[in-house]
Amino acid sequence: MSDTRPAWRSRLTGWDTIIAVLTVLVLIIASFSVENFGTSRNFTFMVLDLLPIILIALPMTMIIVTGEIDLSVASTLGLTSSMMGWLWNQGLSIETIIPLCVVIGAICGVVNGFLITGLGLPSLAVTIGTLALYRGLAFVVLGDGAVADFPWNYTGWVTGTIGDGAVPNVLILIVALAVIFGIVQHATPFGRSLYAIGANAQAAHFSGIRVARTKFWLYVVSGAVAGLVGVLWTLRYSSARADNGAGLELAVVAAVLLGGVSIFGGKGSLPGVLAGVVLLTALQNALRLEDVSGQALNIVTGSLLVLSVLLPNITTAVRGNWHRRKLRQAAAR
């Protein structure tokens, strides 16, 4: 965030800003027109809905900035949820299980990272593969059943609010992690290197940046965060199931792209992504309050994903066309 003021000015017309404004508009319109949207109870629910998407979106933003992708996050979440249930049934204490689940998520990330950076396979193909693989393992571990008898003080903390007010406990976690990821991405040498890798991996390599190692660690972090979210998800619904979080990767990628991160890498900011997540969740929440079915909600997610990729392209195409026409006119003269 070291841009000079003129850069800030150009950012005002940038995608980040458009999304932020759009998000605020949706929030305002929804609180006036949708019944119960503005209530503190709904706010708590919204934050809880936000939680998995926003946490997974933090490392996902970094991965997409480097020009890669991780589609296996939701399955990693499912696998850790299953493992959590299984380990609980084995009689381990919850204090042991939670860190263990984060490690399991990290191991899933290690596998992804090795296949992608060690063997040089394309991340899209690898993580589609592990998407199926980790979900399959989750069903092997727990089958169709569910484990539900987690200690109430843990499940209660996840769904609870600070001092019985409107601010959910998990918001602390979200803010803390978002601040940490934001600083790492925007104000550290590591964060700088992500943009260089995404924009031109060869030039990054020639500048002494360890491209493969950087990407590897991003996948490990992504896995660990997905593991943590697996734990939170299980505690929130007080239910360890193999199909927990199925399809969540779509919402995460949609939110990240909606937040202005280029799918080709090298561009995007975390504040934009946070706005994208809020926009997506608020929209879904409002529609759900209006009794729109879950299937229809998928239509919204999908359309936003397509739009978020399409709109910036359309603006560039229009600008390019205009530029070409001007050139042609100049040539004709």
Next chain:
Amino acid sequence: MAEANARPENRPAQNSQIKNDPTTDHSPGPATNETTQDKAAPPTREKAAQDSAAPDKQAAQEQQDNVAQEKAAPPAPDETTKPASTRPTQATTGTAKRDNKNHEPARLEVRNVSKSFGAVAAVQGVSFPLHPGEAHALVGENGAGKSTIVKMLAGVHRPDTGTLRVDGSDVDFSGPADAKAAGIAVIYQEPTLFPDLSVAENIAMGNQPLTRLRQIDRKQMHANAERLFRRLGVPLDPTRPARGLSIADQQLVEIAKALSAEARVLIMDEPTAALSAVEVERLFAVVRSLRDEGAAIMFISHRFEEITALCQRVTIMRDGRHVATEMVADLSVDDMIRRMVGRDLSALFPKQEVEPGEVVLEVEGLSREGVFRDISFSVRAGEIVALAGLVGAGRSEVMQAVFGVDPYDSGTVKVHGRRLKRNEPRAAMAAGMALVPEDRRQQGLVMDLSIERNVTLPRARKLARLGLLFGGTEREAAETWTRRLQTKLGRLSDAVGTLSGGNQQKVVLAKWLATGPKLLIVDEPTRGIDVGTKAEVHRLMSSLAADGLAVVMVSSELPEVLGMADRIIVLREGRVTAELTRGEATEESVMYAAMGQEVAV
């Protein structure tokens, strides 16, 4: 490129490919070409191959005669001087054309053509004709403008001024399709076939024969391809996919494609660079027969033995200008080299005399399979050492391995006596090494990032306080160096891609000088930048060396090498062929070593 070429060095100019050992990598099965066979293969095979080439048997026989004659008559026999009687059965058109070619208009004429890219004048006022039935060589150093000429003839670039004439009338190519329609076919060093289509489909691409139902007539397509291959005398299977063909065979497919489009001008841009000697001779046999059938051929090569073996006329270029167009028979190899390089060192190189200090870099026995072998040299503080050689000689690859961005198989790299970890640019940087790479756009800069981010990229860790980077420190660091190098820029936060080439190069230099290196490697430091900036870069390098920096410069520009370097190491095909001091080095001695010729007295 270098690895594909199994040819021994320093052969006498003439006939090297003809005498060559048949065991050198001869990939495409039973060899085909009559001329090669009569030297290379056992007699039985020769016979079989000739029988298979029945329709052209007689022409083939003549080819053999021709080559035999050439072989018997060094130095540099010009084919046109041969008595017509050696070709009694030559297709009459070919002979006729050859005999009176001076009376008819040139097939293709380049007239006073100029082309600039930005501030760089790539080609200035070049004229030469291509006659039917004649092979015409285009020679010059790297960057002399040969490729620009080729691209103009191919319709890729449009000349700024001057005209191209085909069969005596002016033409204006607005794209490659126009050039193709005018009968001009270009064969590049790396052929551009569709790997998953069959050979016949590649040949017919864009020009497929159709059945009455507007379907592609595959039978006809294969028959056409087969007919072309028979005419060329090469036994390629038209139904096989192009994938997996050797580069030599791919070039033959390209030639067949050119023939099927009825090309009458064949332009070959360094077609032999990646071929083995046997493949070269087979290609030449094909080209000779096309030439004798009346095609006009332009041939670009750095190998003089090939030029004397194939071409009648040669055009020499230097620094984008036309030096001479003469009959090959009238020039010796020495003459050609002298004219390629013979220019006055008008550009001033402000080299300061510096007493070299201690050894900074020691490279010993560095090898990388198929790229370079057994490279050893050292560089002292205050010294500028140049790595000279032709494009593809392995100079950049050596320095990239030294810096650690590329791997190497064996050997050692020591900086101040301490051995460096291989393939680890960070170790090289920590030891005080900096590399300004050859390809500014792909390797030197991240075009989408801002100028300040680019400048601080290699040392972001050092600028960080408590692991955090603050905009102010970054901008300050970037500003110091861009100002010292007098970079013309708007804002430091602008994308570096918005700068001109010369200023981009200054940003790359700033980026690495800001790391405070002890050893600076610059690869083509002045490529594609204007004269003024060039002089600034030279002055900078000189003053840095005077301050005790060790400098390694890879350059394809001889005046730059001679003007700046204390010592010159010449590479050819991945090996060191000469190490010359400033006193010993002349344009000729460097070129000789770079081209693998004996050093003439």
